[in-house]
Amino acid sequence: MINRPLVLTYLYLLIYILLSSGVILYNKWVLSPKYFNFPLPITLTMIHMGFSGVVAFLLIRVFKVVTPVKMTFEIYATCVIPISAFFASSLWFGNTAYLYISVAFIQMLKALMPVATYTMAVVCGTDKSRCDVFLNMMLVSVGVVISSYGEIHFNVVGTLYQVTGIFAEALRLVLTQVLLQKKGLTLNPITSLYYIAPCSFLFLFVPWYFLEKPVMEVSQIKFNFWIFFTNALCALALNFSIFLVIGRTGAVTIRVAGVLKDWILIALSTVIFPESAITTLNITGYAIALCGVVMYNYLKIKEARSPQPSLESTSERSAQDWKLEKKSSDIRVPDSINLHEQNNGNSSTSEYDEEAPLISTSRLSHIGRTQLSGHAS
Numbered sequence: 001m002i003n004r005p006l007v008l009t010y011l012y013l014l015i016y017i018l019l020s021s022g023v024i025l026y027n028k029w030v031l032s033p034k035y036f037n038f039p040l041p042i043t044l045t046m047i048h049m050g051f052s053g054v055v056a057f058l059l060i061r062v063f064k065v066v067t068p069v070k071m072t073f074e075i076y077a078t079c080v081i082p083i084s085a086f087f088a089s090s091l092w093f094g095n096t097a098y099l100y101i102s103v104a105f106i107q108m109l110k111a112l113m114p115v116a117t118y119t120m121a122v123v124c125g126t127d128k129s130r131c132d133v134f135l136n137m138m139l140v141s142v143g144v145v146i147s148s149y150g151e152i153h154f155n156v157v158g159t160l161y162q163v164t165g166i167f168a169e170a171l172r173l174v175l176t177q178v179l180l181q182k183k184g185l186t187l188n189p190i191t192s193l194y195y196i197a198p199c200s201f202l203f204l205f206v207p208w209y210f211l212e213k214p215v216m217e218v219s220q221i222k223f224n225f226w227i228f229f230t231n232a233l234c235a236l237a238l239n240f241s242i243f244l245v246i247g248r249t250g251a252v253t254i255r256v257a258g259v260l261k262d263w264i265l266i267a268l269s270t271v272i273f274p275e276s277a278i279t280t281l282n283i284t285g286y287a288i289a290l291c292g293v294v295m296y297n298y299l300k301i302k303e304a305r306s307p308q309p310s311l312e313s314t315s316e317r318s319a320q321d322w323k324l325e326k327k328s329s330d331i332r333v334p335d336s337i338n339l340h341e342q343n344n345g346n347s348s349t350s351e352y353d354e355e356a357p358l359i360s361t362s363r364l365s366h367i368g369r370t371q372l373s374g375h376a377s
Helices: 004-031 041-062 073-099 103-124 131-149 156-183 189-218 225-248 251-272 280-305 311-328 366-371
Strands: none
Touching (some): 004 041, 004 103, 004 251, 041 225, 103 131, 103 156, 103 251, 103 280, 225 251
């Protein structure tokens, strides 16, 4: 008999892999001067953000699909705005890299994501410096350096754009953990788009006005409505597909799917874009980097599975003891106490996906998110 839940799980994984690879290849095709020739990455990213914001507004305010969270001005100013700023920066730099380097090399550089995230987490105090993790990060870095050395069409500008985007994304992920989650604010995919996409659009408007608006005024840029509509629609669909995958699988399955997707994407990019030739040294370096990623995954999974008393359970026990003490003194106690504590064991597992950074989940580690690597816009 067919196991329907299992079939659905693999179907969602397949949809995620297809959409993830498709969005990245689609973006490359649109931006590349050799193909559609729309060399305006900020404009493309703004189209995605604008489209996502409008769809989220319709779903929340018009069709009432979901209820918006209680967003105060203080939370928006101190949490959403800085997170949106780094989100916009990561997409801007990441998409600009498509103009200079190949999709395959970009995917190899993205192996640095765990290094960037771990470094930012240690600097911000959300993670501790450990010797075993440091050695894994060194292995990843060495692998990326070897892969870069073997790149035929190595471009310094494109590499710098991509690495800068990676570190901007890493800082955004850490800020998400420090700011949003510490305040107990949980955003689903639609509410994330509703609050963050418009703010990111406004941040992107500033560099667009000075860098790309003058180019659009003097150049005859092709604008095909259906190309940009389907491109933005695919990016939006990717957000929801990741949410479906997260809801039906565990972190290990997501990581395996991410590794599979990366290798498929590297292979496909060399077929679709013939100039994206890869060398033996490329593959060797990337394989070394992935070994470091896998070893780090193992450490994080092992750490997550080890029994650790959570702050929530400790707080609940304290609250129960407090109630008993008060009752014994004939003092009235409220029927319920709202305890919303952040579990220390999840301090490094509540992340956003780099590809669809608006989706949050408490089931992904630093590398779980990076295995869903790419750019949604």
